[in-house]
Amino acid sequence: MIGWIGLGHIGRAMAERLSEEYELLVWNRTMEKAKGFKNIAKTLEEVAEKCDVIFLSLYDSEAVRQVSERLLKIDLSGKIIVDTTTNHYEKVLEFHELYRYNGAFYLESPVIGSVVPARNGQLTILVSGEKEAFEKVLSYLEKLGKKIFYFEEPGKATKLKLINNFVLGAFMAVLGEAIALGEKAGISKEELIEVLENGAGNSVVLKAKKEKLLNEDYSTHFSVKNLVKDLSYAYDLAVASRKTILLNPIVRELYRLAFERNMEELDFSVIYKLLKEL
Structure with missing residues (x-):
């Protein structure tokens, strides 16, 4: 058992x-x-x-x-x-x-x-x-x-996971902001996502979150709260490695804005909704 x-x-x-x-x-x-x-x-x-x-x-x-x-x-x-x-x-x-x-x-x-x-x-x-x-x-x-x-080697798997989740959070934020920008410029979300998935936005992230973005369904698969925790761990890794990273703090604080709007338990794809409202 x-x-x-x-x-x-x-x-x-x-x-x-x-x-x-x-x-x-x-x-x-x-x-x-x-x-x-x-x-x-x-x-x-x-x-x-x-x-x-x-x-x-x-x-x-x-x-x-x-x-x-x-x-x-x-x-x-x-x-x-x-x-x-x-x-x-x-x-x-x-x-x-x-x-x-x-x-x-x-x-x-x-x-x-x-x-x-x-x-x-x-x-x-x-x-x-x-x-x-x-x-x-x-x-x-x-x-x-x-x-x-x-x-x-102990610790290696965890370091790789933290780096991966930094990319995950950053990529989702870019997609969210790009779609919000396109809509503001008069382009439908459906057209935006179709072009992105056949262009520079083509990724595992977009494939996984496409339906959530289209339907604005933010039921939790991976929460904002969990992502912020992982981004914080990744930042600590950068400090310990004496490596300057510029994007991690920006991405982390962007997701932390979701806490102010009581979105921390929702799926992290909700960052699109937050960026659209800003």
Whole structure:
């Protein structure tokens, strides 16, 4: 039985996908989110006791720390923790050491993609950690992802994920502003998107968000709140790397404007709506 901790938007989609082929024991802090699963643990500790492979899908590194403190009260010797959370690049190194010290394997495994690709097994998964553990869980990861990158060096997968999400946020902002500009200039949104997807705007981002933009449906696949967190982590990485980056702070503050309009829990494609209103 596989353990699964964390059933947010993407966490639930991944757990549902994995449960099609494997038996899962799930736990979430808000137990209502676990409805629909066959096996629901009453406590976090129950997952640690019954499962040799435990997936984490949490909001941030603080949540991972809190969950880890409880998990480590149980003997985890030989067990594998697969952490799909997008972590802070420094904290994730601490988690490697923490679990290793307690005899467990820890794989940082952040995913690229949102709810729909997660449910369809089309994620890109970045993994750092010991190869022995990676090979043991590879069949599970292949159920979730179409492309899996493995790096033995701890922390590398997380750095790559943070850089990727900076590009994601910046690209969505550019698309949002471009479409808002075109509409102001008298061009229909449908025409704008069709030209962009056959021109410079052609991208995975536009393909994924096309229907949301056309229908102005901002139901959450990847929230503004999560993106702002990832952009902040990416900025910290730049500071530590002594690399000047000019766009990250601008992009981050642009999405933070959404907080002032109570949009932080909506899908990050809502940046188009915000830019249109400015």
